[in-house]
Amino acid sequence: MxxxxxxxxxxxxxxxxxxxxxxxxxxxxxxxxxxxxxxxxxxxxxxxxxxxxxxxxxxxxxxxxxxxxxxxxxxxxxxxxxxxxxxxxxxxxxxxxxxxxxxxxxxxxxxxxxxxxxxxxxxxxxxxxxxxxxxxxxLDPRLEHVGVLMEPATIVAKAWEQIERIGARAWFAPERVLVTGAGPIGLLAALLGVQRGLEVHVLDRVTGGPKPEVVKALGAEYHTAGVAEVAGRVQPDVVIEATGVSGVVFEATAETASYGIVCLTGVSSAGRRISVDIGAANREIVLENDVVVGSVNANLRHYALAADALAGAxxxxxxxxxxxxxxxxxxxxxxxxxxxxxxxxxxxx
The missing domain is CATH 3.90.180.10 (Medium-chain alcohol dehydrogenases, catalytic domain)
Structure with a gap:
């Protein structure tokens, strides 16, 4: 072979x-x-x-x-x-x-x-x-041509599971999610957000190519402005960060609605330095009961969730x-x- x-x-x-x-x-x-x-x-x-x-x-x-x-x-x-x-x-x-x-x-x-x-x-x-x-x-036999998306779908199935488990620490009724990055992870995260009945916003820097139309076809809104500007306007209850870009990661944690949850799925490269006001970030996270959580890989439960999500897409x-x-x-x-x-x-x- x-x-x-x-x-x-x-x-x-x-x-x-x-x-x-x-x-x-x-x-x-x-x-x-x-x-x-x-x-x-x-x-x-x-x-x-x-x-x-x-x-x-x-x-x-x-x-x-x-x-x-x-x-x-x-x-x-x-x-x-x-x-x-x-x-x-x-x-x-x-x-x-x-x-x-x-x-x-x-x-x-x-x-x-x-x-x-x-x-x-x-x-x-x-x-x-x-x-x-x-x-x-x-997998459902109908997924023969797209089933290769299963593994990345498990990553976001786990991310959503973690978000919902964290949200369950208190009353949790999210309405808006912001996904940063329109690669496979970001778009599949947006899909699972739409399947949950949420208002979904996707942010990416590219203005051409297939990404804007793919997001629109999902029923979500595509943005190309800065993270702070978009998040400040949308006030997301949930942010799923899928770029791993250091500046985006930090900004994504700063503009959520109160009691917001930020799930980091992108892996940043070491060595890139940015200046941040850690004191202000700490103050906001504490005073608004915000949560920032990392998520990677998946177990068998997440594979089952992802299989259901793809079959329903x-x-x-x-x-x-x-x-x-x-x-x-x-x-x-x-x-x-x-x-x-x-x-x-x-x-x-």
Missing amino acids: RALTVTPSRAGTAEVRELPDPRPAEGELLVEGLAVGVCGTDREIVSGVYGWAPPGRDHLVLGHESLGRVRSAPEGGGFAVGDLVVGVVRRPDPEPCGACARGEFDMCRNGRYTERGIKQLDGYGSQLWTVEPGYAVR DLDWLERLITRRVPLERFAEALTARPDDIKVVLTLT
Whole structure:
């Protein structure tokens, strides 16, 4: 089979190579890979700044945003040949911390988790892959062309769950949400906001390309002004930050309605310095009972929530999020970001 591999910590080593077909262990599914999504994490691994190969190996199969079709399945495992599935990314540590032991492995406290296509486990960027039934999620067959959006959807499903859990500390009836960033995470966060019946605003710096129209088609409002200006006017009850841009992160925390919740999903680059008035920020957060929370990764509960969200979405709208489909052999094109990209997908068949 063909697979996209990289030698972690060494830039310029990504290549499509022939590997032996995997043999499923007892109880595992054998899956034909259909597609993998490309995101910033993949680009970081390819550039040599991130990633770990499986023990005893120098190469890692890339790809954590999976989509495949079951080729063989054990009897009684809950799956059948032909099922459309995605594989869960993270696995709990072998001697689980309290969170991992309770199925909350997205909240691992000791860092000894592993991740498909990222940390010590081969990913899903291959024509065939295996997965344990307990870490496979079946999708509605109608999602065949857009199911690769499942993994990023789990990230925002968790973000919304965290927001609602925090809101439940007191009376909570949000009306308006501001999403900063109109990439895949931001747009899927906006989708889940619309599905909750909220007034949704999306802020991004680009004025052309597909993003403004995609937001409009969702029934949300698109903004390109500064964060402080937009948030000051909208007074959001919830902010979901999906850019990781330092200045945007700080401004997003400053202009919420009282008892506001800011959920950070974007990862900022280290080394960029900005001047902030920490005292004023602290005063506002305390006096308005605001909350700022970070959220990353997802567990099995979030995969189920994301599967329901995608199944309930307009399929034509989801299709518009995938702006490029690139054959596996031309992976370098997929790894090179373009101005009009939303989600780039590598096709494996």
